[in-house]
Amino acid sequence: MDPAAIIYSPAIRIDYNLHTLEHITVSDNLADGVLIMRNDVYAGARLASSYIHDNGGTGVTIHGSFFELYNCRLTGNRRAGFEYNPSYTADEALQIRAGIRNPIMFNRTMSLFVDNENRYFVVTPRRFVNETWTYDLQVNVNRLYKVVVDVIDYNPETQAELVTIYDSRRQSIRPDTLHWTIDEDMVDFPVVSQLTYLTIRWRMSGISSGRLAFVLRSSELF
Numbered sequence: 001m002d003p004a005a006i007i008y009s010p011a012i013r014i015d016y017n018l019h020t021l022e023h024i025t026v027s028d029n030l031a032d033g034v035l036i037m038r039n040d041v042y043a044g045a046r047l048a049s050s051y052i053h054d055n056g057g058t059g060v061t062i063h064g065s066f067f068e069l070y071n072c073r074l075t076g077n078r079r080a081g082f083e084y085n086p087s088y089t090a091d092e093a094l095q096i097r098a099g100i101r102n103p104i105m106f107n108r109t110m111s112l113f114v115d116n117e118n119r120y121f122v123v124t125p126r127r128f129v130n131e132t133w134t135y136d137l138q139v140n141v142n143r144l145y146k147v148v149v150d151v152i153d154y155n156p157e158t159q160a161e162l163v164t165i166y167d168s169r170r171q172s173i174r175p176d177t178l179h180w181t182i183d184e185d186m187v188d189f190p191v192v193s194q195l196t197y198l199t200i201r202w203r204m205s206g207i208s209s210g211r212l213a214f215v216l217r218s219s220e221l222f
Contacts, residue, residue, distance in 0.1 A: 008056065011026045011032070012033070013034075013035045015095065016040065016096070017036045017045045022050065026050070029055045033055040033058070033060060036062050036067065039064045039067045040215075045068070048068075052081075054076040058083045059075075060074060060083070062084050063086060093152075096213075097211075101121075105122075105124070110135075111137070112139050114218040115142070116141075116142055119216060121152075122137070127208040130206055131207070138200075145221075147216065148191070149215070149217075150214060150217075154213075155211045160206030162205075163201070164200075164203075165198055165199070166179045166198065167179065169197050178194075192221060
């Protein structure tokens with residue numbers, strides 16, 4: 001039971017999954033057996049050699065890609081054995097953001113270096129007055145590494161908050177620079193830099209919702 005929402009909760013809930021779960025049994029829960037909201041792109045997240053049965057909801061519910069289900073038994077669950085649903089509600093997104101520990105607050109133009117195979121969570125502030133400005137976050141990594149950006153949440157009212165990721169240093173951005181825009185290009189995320197830097201541009205024309213949240217990672221990709 002989740003006392004805050006007065007609803008039954010999954011037996012196992014993971015908001016940002018970096019794990020391999022093996023040889024577990026989840027049974028007789030009144031809601032879902034396992035609920036995973038997001039998976040790290042390069043963590044090799046998986047559920048293997050496990051038995052998920054007789055739960056009151058779905059056996060395993062996944063909201064993010066990059067997950068493997070291997071050699072598992074899913075039986076007797078009331079709704080379904082396995083469900084993949086790439087969307088989630090505003091309340092679910094709020095719970096994910098609330099679980100982020102020690103995020104970087106993107107509230108000004110800034111630069112960030114991400115060391116090899118490290119990751120940072122970045123969030124934006126919630127404000128209550130109309131504002132108009134543009135902030136840039138330039139992300140740099142070491143030689144032979146790439147910048148990876150994945151979106152956790154964003155404000156669908158993009159006329160107020162427009163976010164564009166440029167495959168470029170901040171000072172080199174031009175109209176023809178390769179870029180991805182939220183939410184027009186969401187199918188392309190996570191996005192990967194060609195070289196050792198990316199720039200995230202956040203244009204604000206209205207009230208900052210505080211919803212924008214994403215993961216920055218340094219990965220050795222070939």
